[in-house]
Amino acid sequence: MTESLGVLVGYDGSEGGERALAWAAEEAAARRLPLTICHVWQVVYPGFVMMPVDALEKSATELVEAAADKARSTHPGLTVTTRTISGSPAFNLVDQARDAALTVVGSVGMGAFRRALIGTVGSQVAAHGSGVITVVRGEDNPAGPVVVGLDGSPLSAAVLRAALEEAKARTARVVALCVYPESAEVKDAPFVEEDRLRDIARERFEAAVRAGAEDFPGVEVQPRFVDGDPVTELITASEGARVLVVGARRGGSLRKRLLGSSSEGAVHHALSPVTVVHPPEA
Known part of the structure; x- marks a missing residue:
């Protein structure tokens, strides 16, 4: 590119x-x-x-x-x-x-x-x-936040950076959203109780957001860690947003490999414009 x-x-x-x-x-x-x-x-x-x-x-x-x-x-x-x-x-x-x-x-x-x-x-x-x-698509709210969906996948850092760059260019704040358990990936934690797994996921999510935001000191970032269905929560969060930013995950069936079920749901049903970040081409 x-x-x-x-x-x-x-x-x-x-x-x-x-x-x-x-x-x-x-x-x-x-x-x-x-x-x-x-x-x-x-x-x-x-x-x-x-x-x-x-x-x-x-x-x-x-x-x-x-x-x-x-x-x-x-x-x-x-x-x-x-x-x-x-x-x-x-x-x-x-x-x-x-x-x-x-x-x-x-x-x-x-x-x-x-x-x-x-x-x-x-x-x-x-x-x-x-x-x-x-x-x-949807309604563009110039005064709204940049909402970004993060799931702990390898692409999450690039997705967060794209959201921060958009917020910096538009002088907007960022709402970083992680939905548990469907979106949060918790690894290296066998035989751990469910409540502790959730805590680990939240801690890793918040640490990743802090690390990503270090390069954008002038951008306000609000992390939100919630339970629920990823598509439903993304669509709900998109209401009143400047833009919703999601990643394209390539795994599973052909269709999901090209976009990802959560991203696909956002593209078709979000209430604001949607930005999709793709992995770098090999």
């Missing part, structure tokens, strides 16, 4: 695309990164009549250039580039994400069929993408 694209946003001109564009432009400006606006267009055959390719190319170019003008007018001084690609939106955005510091996608499109299509694209990019992917 080169991160040469800075903040990459998939844009289609829909309401969801406009929300994704606004979010991505704010992120790029706050992080002092360039913004890349990408539109992936496809040849369609309405009534078995192929639409002219040159007309589609021209329309795609006009669409992203208009979007770039919006971003520049909202954030003067922001470096904005555009690109148009022919093919599968999900496949191409996943491919482009390898060279982005952050990839942003929307969650809805235009009309009933388009809404389902864009929803599929967003979920596919979140599941199969690289690095850090944000799906702009």
